[in-house]
Amino acid sequence: MKYLTAASRLLRHSSRNLSDLGSNLQFFCSIRPSSSCTSASNSISAHIDAIARLSYPSLRSYERFIQDDCFHRKFTLKNICFGGSGVGILHSLARFQSDGIRTHHRNLASTASIPERNKSFATINSDDISYFNKVLGGRGVVQDEEKLDDANTDWMRKYKGSSKLMLQPRTTQEVSQILDYCNSRCLAVVPQGGNTSLVGGSIPVYDEVIINVGSMNNILSFDKVSGILVCEAGCILENLMSFLDNEGYIMPLDLGAKGSCQIGGNISTNAGGLRLLRYGSLHGSVLGLEVVLANGTVLDMLGTLRKDNTGYDLKHLFIGSEGSLGIVTKVSILTPPKLPSVNLAFLACEDYLSCQKILVEAKTKLGEILSAFEFLDINAMDLVLKQLDGLRDPLPSSKHNFYVLIETTGSMESHDKEKLEAFLAQAIESGLLTDGVVAQDINQASSFWRIREGVPEALLKEGAVYKYDLSLPPEKIYDLVEEMRQRLGTAANVVAYGHLGDGNLHLNISTPQYDDNILAKIEPFVYEWTSKQRGSISAEHGIGLMKANKLHYSNSAETVQVMAAIKKVLDPSGILNPYKVLPTSVLSQS
Amino acid sequence: MKYLTAASRLLRHSSRNLSDLGSNLQFFCSIRPSSSCTSASNSISAHIDAIARLSYPSLRSYERFIQDDCFHRKFTLKNICFGGSGVGILHSLARFQSDGIRTHHRNLASTASIPERNKSFATINSDDISYFNKVLGGRGVVQDEEKLDDANTDWMRKYKGSSKLMLQPRTTQEVSQILDYCNSRCLAVVPQGGNTSLVGGSIPVYDEVIINVGSMNNILSFDKVSGILVCEAGCILENLMSFLDNEGYIMPLDLGAKGSCQIGGNISTNAGGLRLLRYGSLHGSVLGLEVVLANGTVLDMLGTLRKDNTGYDLKHLFIGSEGSLGIVTKVSILTPPKLPSVNLAFLACEDYLSCQKILVEAKTKLGEILSAFEFLDINAMDLVLKQLDGLRDPLPSSKHNFYVLIETTGSMESHDKEKLEAFLAQAIESGLLTDGVVAQDINQASSFWRIREGVPEALLKEGAVYKYDLSLPPEKIYDLVEEMRQRLGTAANVVAYGHLGDGNLHLNISTPQYDDNILAKIEPFVYEWTSKQRGSISAEHGIGLMKANKLHYSNSAETVQVMAAIKKVLDPSGILNPYKVLPTSVLSQS
The missing domain is CATH 3.30.70.2190 (Alpha-Beta Plaits)
Structure with missing residues (x-):
């Protein structure tokens, strides 16, 4: 009483x-963990939150300094045993020092639970580099070791690939030419946006070519009547939020990683986030996509319509398939008014x-x-x-x-x-x-x-x-x-x-x-x-590399087989984000 | 001033x-056009609305009496020239008399714009009937001509097929056995729910076996905390609305045809309706599906979770694909609270x-x-x-x-x-x-x-x-x-x-x-x-038989090709709802 x-x-x-x-909506954004470079320079505790919420395996016990564009303060994490890894997966020590990044990762290639490198994939040669230089006009062909180091390393500093090449296309046409070439050469690729995946979804496992769409970051249109935004895949979520704020609208999703993550990656991973209860999932909000398939075919599904019942709604295949069926290059999304x-x-x-x-x-x-x-x-x-x-x-x-x-x-x-x-x-x-x-x-x-x-x-x-x-x-x-x-x-x-x-x-x-x-x-x-209980073993973070072999806990064998069959149709050589999402065993059977 | x-x-x-x-929510339902047998016995004008809103071709000038379970009053429609038909498609005269239905339909088979019957499909024989009787235990194997007449005829009384057999399974297992058999025999089938399609999507074009899921009409569960309803595909929309009303929830969709249409059909056609502005499309509301593929494989995707990022979200393929990729047998849907x-x-x-x-x-x-x-x-x-x-x-x-x-x-x-x-x-x-x-x-x-x-x-x-x-x-x-x-x-x-x-x-x-x-x-x-203008030529009614050859107006050639490839994967013999959704020319190429 x-x-x-x-x-x-x-x-x-x-x-x-x-x-x-x-402006309390703004305020509510800011008091939540953010990795925003603009807002979080003094928010190391928020960053700890963000890291802790990542919820996944493979860091056992480490100390680290973090230094990137956003975080400069020292902190210590002890005894972090992320569940979901299985015994024996985690033996990495990641150490970041304030005077530069030095990383000691567990080598993925040496781990039993990671599939062997697919021998059908070619390796990069000088002709390939020449071709990519020609396609991209000499810009955005990255071979610099330090830059590659970042792109090879996941957000959790848990996985590290060994790619020798990152491409940074600026147009859909460039993405198409790159993929067409890679497909014909059987060069594996990993699509990358803000590289904030929590399940090892956005880094190369071996020497895959990294295709980073971060340079495709233009807002293409916004309709103030309907609230429909059309933009390129590389737009950073927080930038879109700022843009919409001025227009009296908000994004239908909000994430801790908003300062780094990109809308193309959000869609490819079907990001959930803080506004799902109110505004639903991206399957409801995304109205259209432009996607480049493994063979370079551009699928123009970039509708801006709330109602369109003309055939199979293929865009949904690309929402949440983690770049393994195609690379999202443009996005049309319904945004709610700001209240x-x-x-x-x-x-x-x-x-x-x-x-x-x-x-x-x-x-x-x-x-x-x-x-x-x-x-x-x-x-x-x-x-x-x-x-x-x-x-x-x-x-x-x-x-x-x-x-x-x-x-x-x-x-x-x-x-x-x-x-x-x-x-x-x-x-x-x-x-x-x-x-x-x-x-x-x-x-x-x-x-x-x-x-x-x-x-x-x-x-x-x-x-x-x-x-x-x-x-x-x-x-x-x-x-x-x-x-x-x-x-x-x-x-x-x-x-x-x-x-x-x-x-x-x-x-x-x-x-x-x-x-x-x-x-x-x-x-x-x-x-x-x-x-x-028919629950999901990954509510919002996806499958990536980490849980590809655990997919069966939340999917029937028949369903996984159909997934594999669709992968085979859209990416017959399996060059797109290999070793991720689907168990390798299923892919090899299909 | x-x-x-x-x-x-x-x-x-x-x-x-x-x-x-x-109870004004109820009221608002009731003042909208309804084909409900319970509420619309005196709502012939509402039925005219519903018909008029169907928006589609092929009735030029006719008079008719309507008599079915719901409508008994006489009315006359003159000079109905539904656009979207193309010149010369429409020459049907449908006449319904109060003492019974007599229908004079344009024979689909005689029309140039309708594809020829696919010669690879078998025709029903007595062995088939014996098998189906065995599977269904002697019930729900319909060969009665009058009953078939209804099932062969579309809601607009515009199309009429010539099926000799309708099957009424009561379980997913029965649907599976039927499809497995039909696939092996190369018997074409048409899935049917309330048969309220406005684009000729739910009737046979020739002699396809009609699989009507109307007997699968059980509500399986309702969670009052989450508002998640799980039911069989044959549940009539209005019955679900009544059930939820008692629970303090509503369906996220409401249609003029709610008294007849079934939730499986709603989902297969991605029905829009009156609540879309507020509650979004079914791609957002539907949480899970059980679907039977052409070869009888049961895809259990019947999740009841708002968040589940474990692999490709295949259920979206079946939302709006008009039964041409699989037959929806069970549905899990998020329902909003009643306000x-x-x-x-x-x-x-x-x-x-x-x-x-x-x-x-x-x-x-x-x-x-x-x-x-x-x-x-x-x-x-x-x-x-x-x-x-x-x-x-x-x-x-x-x-x-x-x-x-x-x-x-x-x-x-x-x-x-x-x-x-x-x-x-x-x-x-x-x-x-x-x-x-x-x-x-x-x-x-x-x-x-x-x-x-x-x-x-x-x-x-x-x-x-x-x-x-x-x-x-x-x-x-x-x-x-x-x-x-x-x-x-x-x-x-x-x-x-x-x-x-x-x-x-x-x-x-x-x-x-x-x-x-x-x-x-x-x-x-x-x-x-x-x-x-990148608009849609079918906002909410779908493609069906009527617009299969107009698909290109709202989809790129590449997108239609991918649709056809997916159809080929999931239904290699093309037995599911043939001649619908995709242009036959594309299917024959793939």
Whole structure:
């Protein structure tokens, strides 16, 4: 009862709408982890978040300095044991020093779990270089070792290829000529945008030619009536966001990596991100694509129409196929109008069922203004408060088993606030919420988001962590957490948080140090459990190199066979992004 | 100024929100054309709407009585000249009498524009019938001539096939066994749901075996937390709507044909409908499918996850491919929560540019509550008021060049009303609107919708009409209308209306009687013009049999070639829905 009174008081006193401070949409962008060069020069903790959220294997224990265009401050990561790798995959030591990058990667070629180099692929010779120089007019034919080093290395500094050549085309025609040539020569290629893949999807595995579309970065048109943007694939997401901001629109997706990632890569990986709950997936937002096939054929599917039922909608094949079916060169995308009012509530529930019920209520009562629904459990909350400096419990009068963050975004601030307060009052009255507070200003909102976003960083500080990024039916999400706790007993701290509104669980298992026996208790159990529930072993990060051999956990054999057959039709020689997405065994059978 | 004052007064006096009357969402469903057997027994005019909106060729001049489960009243249609047919395609006379159906169809086989029967297809024999009886346990093997007559005949009563066999499987396994057998015997099949295709997509062209999935009509699961519905393909759309209504959710699509059409067919044709502006296309809403391929392979892609990036998202291939790549047997779909407040405004603009600007303003100011944005021009308005009984001009003080209907749907009635009024006041002040009124009760809202929905019926009453259903960039939409007026001069009345919010124009050309010379001035001009603007010659109705040879107007040769290659992979013998979607010439080349 004390809590209810406190909550009511807090809610009543939440009189300052966040939008009072103006430009709060911008603000909400900025308080989330960003790798933006322009905004994140002092956001090393955000970068740690971003790294931690990458959720994937193969860095066991390393210290590093990071230096790139964005990050200059030193930090130390200890005992990072990314789940999903399988035992024995990770033995890399990546070291970055402030006076330059020196990298000691595990050599992919020496690893049993990485397929052998496909011997049918040719290797680059001087004639090839001459041809590419001719096609690109002498510009964008990169053989410089240092530049290649960056392009050969993935965002996680976990994988490193050995490409000797990066091409930087500026037009679709150039991409077409390059691919036509590579296909005829049987030269393997890897398409690359911002190179922010978290699953080793955008780096060469061996000596593939890197085709980087970053120079194709023009906005081609924007229709202010329909909100339809057409641009080249190399446009950086954050640049598109800035452009649209001036036009009164927003991108339908927002990612931590927005300062580096490119729209062509976003589409090729079907990036999810922070706005999926509200604006849906890219399969709904992308209206058209221009794609170059392996043989250089340009598929012009660059429609700007919301309705077009003329034949098979082929563009969807290229959304999420990670550049293995074609290279996206141009994009047409529907963008939502920018809305001025944003609110954030930090709430407490006693059980997981209440979290689910609150979600249903929020979808009904907040309806059209609901823009985020995140959750974390008591283990996550305790860890954040223990490990991160300067954070306070927003609901200090008691501990709670679950915490929920609800964000609203709408067109009229007074309405949104009234809706939120009415919703919260009813939720408290019905017993679904045991406590709660609405952010009264930007600082408070920032601190609420910091708790949710800080979980990965807190986990890293705590010790070793096995990380899984899963989609599950909402009612099953916490069953897995509880089963995992039973399975591991006191040997590990099982921590759960994620995008409850999207059914996306970030399952993290924290131990003082890395232990093969723990991993053996987690895997393949976690994949098998997910598979049994018809869940996804990769909610939003894709398959890439890392999970090509785990595809069967979320796809039937028949489905994978059809994928392989389609790959064979569109890329008969398999030159596009080889060793990725599909198991090599399936490709060789098809 | 008089108008502004009048409008302000009307707006101020619009104090009764539609939702005062309760269940107004239901109401809004009911006032739209429906072919529901339960609701439309007295809605012959709605049925005329539905027919008129079908928008397609080949009925020139006929009278008919309609009698089926839903429609019993007599009406007469004169001089219906559906555009898009090409000269000389249409010579059918369909006559339905109240004492039974007697149909005099144009024989498809005798028509030059219909491909010849593919000689590689076998014909049914008694062994086949024995096999199917065994698979289906003696039920659902239909050879009765009268039942076959219905299944051989399309919704428009324009096409008639000559199938001798309809199979009605009840399980996926049965569909699989049937297709496996048909594939091995090279028996062509046509998948059929509610048989409401408007482009001849769901009827046999020759003697294809009809596989009707209407008996697979179970709801398999509904998750009240996520709003995810899983059901069999034969569920009738309206039944799903009723089911969800009790659960506090709605289907993300709503169609005039909802009383007959089935969800499997909706998905196979990527049905658009009335909610697309708000909830997007089925590519965004459909989360998973179960599909049976031509060779009987069951593709289990029946995920219930909002996020799943594990390999190629193959389900999109089957959304909109009109059953030519596989038969959809089960569906998983994300459904939005039901919201209680609905408002409707009927507004006037002096020019098309203002309509566009109003759309932009509505998207920003009404933002999250905007649920429909329709327009009609003065020619459409005049025609409706002239031809339809009992309709009055909602803005009688003056004529206007354009009329716009704006619908809002939201979670709190007072908020929605306030937003709408603020938006309208500003639009009037800025000169974008010259007059306007907000519906004050259900009857008024019904009469507003009746004006918009009544245009097709009014056109039919006026005489001959050439109908086109086009998607175009919004800023180009009215250019085509004006060019067409210039082109036709006083010989025809060019009428424009449609879903401006979706960029979907219904272009209608009305003449006293059908005239080949007029048609020659319209076609292929209208298709070429649409193609030049990168528009779509079929916004939402698909290709089917009718437009297979017009596919190139909205797709490049390379894209059509890839479609054909994918068809070849998934259905090598071409048994699935032959002669449809893709030009036969392309298929024979691939």
